[in-house]
Amino acid sequence: MSPKISLAHGPIFHLYMKTFEDDKIYLELSNVQFEAGRDKYQMTGNAIERVFILVSS
DSSP, X not given: OOOEEEEEEOSSEEEEEETTEEEEEEXXXXXXXXXXXXXXXXXXXXXXXXXXXXXXX
């Protein structure tokens, strides 16, 4: 597991990069209602504890 470099964070999100993956940005969401489709992401549906999204590669 490589260390994280925080870009931004708040009570329900963490936007970060991993030290040895400088071409990828991740978004971690905690305790949110989330639904994913092929072309969209929505904050609806059942609450989940945590979701990770690759934002850029």
